[in-house]
Amino acid sequence: MHPDVANRDEAEMIAAILDGNTEKYHDLIRPYELSVYRMALSFMKNEADAEEVAQEAFLKAFRNLASFRGNAKFSTWLISIALNEARGRLRHQNLIRTDSLDETREGIGHISPALLRDWREVPSEALERREIREMLKEAIQSLPPIYREVVLLRDVEELSVDETAATIKISPAAVRVRLHRARLMLQKDLAPKLKSTNPKRRWFR
Amino acid sequence: MIIECKHVWDYISEYIDNSLPPETRELVQRHLDHCEICSAILDSTRNILVLTADDSVFELPVGFSDRLHARLDEEIHGTGRKSEKDPV
Numbered sequence: 001m002h003p004d005v006a007n008r009d010e011a012e013m014i015a016a017i018l019d020g021n022t023e024k025y026h027d028l029i030r031p032y033e034l035s036v037y038r039m040a041l042s043f044m045k046n047e048a049d050a051e052e053v054a055q056e057a058f059l060k061a062f063r064n065l066a067s068f069r070g071n072a073k074f075s076t077w078l079i080s081i082a083l084n085e086a087r088g089r090l091r092h093q094n095l096i097r098t099d100s101l102d103e104t105r106e107g108i109g110h111i112s113p114a115l116l117r118d119w120r121e122v123p124s125e126a127l128e129r130r131e132i133r134e135m136l137k138e139a140i141q142s143l144p145p146i147y148r149e150v151v152l153l154r155d156v157e158e159l160s161v162d163e164t165a166a167t168i169k170i171s172p173a174a175v176r177v178r179l180h181r182a183r184l185m186l187q188k189d190l191a192p193k194l195k196s197t198n199p200k201r202r203w204f205r
Numbered sequence: 206m207i208i209e210c211k212h213v214w215d216y217i218s219e220y221i222d223n224s225l226p227p228e229t230r231e232l233v234q235r236h237l238d239h240c241e242i243c244s245a246i247l248d249s250t251r252n253i254l255v256l257t258a259d260d261s262v263f264e265l266p267v268g269f270s271d272r273l274h275a276r277l278d279e280e281i282h283g284t285g286r287k288s289e290k291d292p293v
Contacts, residue, residue, distance in 0.1 A: 022281045026274055033270060038263040047266050054269075055276050062280060113214055116245040122252055127261045136262045156258050161222070180218035183250055186257065191249040194256075 005031045010074045018066055025062055032075050035157055036082045042141055042148055043086035053089055057082035072166065076159060080167045083149065090145075111184040114191040122194050132197065139189045147182035154179055208232055213243045217250055 010028065017024050029036075036057055041050035061068075061081050068077055126132050140148060140156075153164040154175070161179075165172040216233050219225045225233065237244050256262070 025281060026277060029277075030270075033273065034260060034263070034265055037265055037269065041263055051266060051269060051272070055273055058273060058277060059280055062277065112211075113217070113246045113250070115242055116249060117241060119245040119248040119252065121248070122256060124256065124259055127256065127259050132256075133262050136257050140257060140262075151257070155254050158258070161224075176219065176224075179222075180215070183218050183221070183254065184214070186253050187246065187250040190253050191246075194249075194253070 005075075011070055014065060014068060014074065025065075028074070029058055029061070029078070032078050035075065035079055038156065039079055039082045039152055040086050042152055043083075043090060043145070045141055049089070053085050054082060057085045060085065073163070075157075076163055076167055079153070079157060083167065087145075111181050111188065113184050114188045116191060116195065119191070119195075126194075126197075129197075132194075135190065135193055135197075139186055142189070143182055143185055147178055147185060150175055150178045151182045151186065155183070208236055210236075210240060210243050213237070213240070214246065217247055220247065221251055221254070 013024050013028050017028065033054075037050060037054045040053035040057070041047065044050040044053055057078065061078050064081075068074065122132075127136075140151060143151065149168055150164055153159045153167055154161065159167065161172050161175050164179075165175045168175075170178075213233055213236050216225060216229065220230065220233055237247060
């Protein structure tokens with residue numbers, strides 16, 4: 001999350017915007033551009049559609065700003081608008097199964113992690129390599145939608161379990177179950193790949 | 206009581222979130238202390254979550270902000286859509 005966000009009064013900014021000082025909306029949303037775009041991209045899978053969804057979400061948020069209730073964080077509200085926009089688009093394009101179908105698959109299948117004997121930490125500097133960034137992006141994008149959204153909200157946007165639950169309108173218990181599966185799916189997919197790209201690997205072991 | 210690896214895997218996510226009840230956490234911890242495979246699974250999962258959360262994984266396209274704010278400007282300075290309300 002953006003470093004400047006903690007030091008500003010968003011309720012005050014929103015009140016000013018609703019009071020007619022609409023220019024302030026630019027500043028209000030600036031810290032959340034990446035969050036909204038990231039949510040859109042992980043669903044739309046191509047940059048042009050993701051940008052369209054993100055723009056649409058910011059416009060809808062502006063038009064509906066009066067309906068924002070201060071009991072949620074503005075960022076969470078914004079992200080949930082983006083999420084709905086992306087879901088709606090996809091449903092329209094018929095690219096994903098409906099949620100209810102995914103829901104029924106939830107109880108099936110136990111996820112086993114990738115088994116490793118040891119793990120050498122992959123440092124954040126590894127993200128300077130494009131192939132590593134692509135690998136991570138692909139892993140998130142290839143999760144089934146119900147798992148993708150919990151990982152994005154909880155682990156990427158760092159919302160709490162309760163905030164995640166409120167955003168996608170499921171119970172906190174269901175968030176924990178999905179999160180568990182999603183995290184193991186990521187581990188299963190990424191651990192072997194990352195291990196083989198880690199330059200710190202020692203040949204003689 | 207001793208638990209098997211398979212059962213430890215079921216607790217990994219909540220272990221990471223520090224949301225396990227103390228007794229369960231203790232059991233899992235004792236297993237992790239002597240099981241290198243489960244420790245490696247825990248470490249790799251944690252590591253992967255840190256990496257996926259990094260802001261550099263998903264980047265804004267060049268010009269994204271400019272295009273967004275230009276579009277917002279059109280909206281803010283009224284192009285006749287003021288009365289329109291979209292459902293959220």
